[in-house]
Amino acid sequence: MEKIILSEKDPNFKNEIASQPGAEAFMRCFTCGTCTASCPVAEVHEEYDPRKIIRMAMLGMREEVLSSDILWMCSRCYTCHALCPQNVKFTDVISVLRGMAIKEGHVPAERQEEAKELDKAVQEIRCLLIDNKLHPGKKKADKIRSRIEDALKDKW
Template sequence: MSFNKQKGKSIAFTELGSRFSEEISRIRGGENIRKCFQCGTCVASCPVRAIDDEYNPRKIIRMAILGMRERVLSSDFIWLCSACYTCHQRCPQEVKITDVMEVLKNLAVKEGYIHPSLIMQAELIGNLGRLYAIEEFDNRRRIKIGLPLVHPKCDEIVQLFEVTGLVKLVYEREKESK
């Protein structure tokens, strides 16, 4: 579910509550979420907002504070944060919005809201050890400028994905979607 699909959707009182923001504030990175007074500094300085005027970190934070757990965690928008830390640097209340977005993403994954882009990236990294295949052309260019060759597959990263359970998580998600 994305915010675009929720546009104009009314908010049921039963959706609201303080438990969600309390939960976020107990997780490292989300401690100051309830200090947000909705000044809009994060929105004004956000490079993603400059490209997509629907993206609104202030709205995401507000919805989290109001306790709109399912809407926030199922939203496409929590995945759009570029982690540039501009809002983090400029927030007068030191909310650390970039860290809050990471907390929200982690909670979303724990609850089964895994964005398709994360699955695609995890599959690529799980199979190749990186986000893209290393071609012979890439290695020839590296040799020309005096850099060492890059091996086509990075087994250590694949092992890390297996140890952390990410491979299993992606596999289960793919199975559910079929």
């Protein structure tokens, strides 16, 4: 495991996050892990861990957090938001971190909007898959493939 040298990190990073609308309660996190345990993305992605993102931010790991692809894995489903005993509102914290990542040039400005479009496409594909399971048919399967092909073409 990589050693963290705190003197090389940014002690003000956590204050900057907490000063943004929606992330005011971010420092209340007491690492209970409810967010990670309830997160549908963490269930399928071994590196995705909302509690870890908060710890890294608290430790001032600005570059590591803001440049990470992991930041864009959250589907903004609000499950962690609803269950957090400290009312940290992680979904809003993610939005703040994404905004900072854009502002500091880690990703293009369009990324927020593109992420929303991708989440919409995922939900659409999910509904098509469920419908196909309930009422299978070649036309439906072709429609799913075509929707996935369209989503693959969307650039990031």
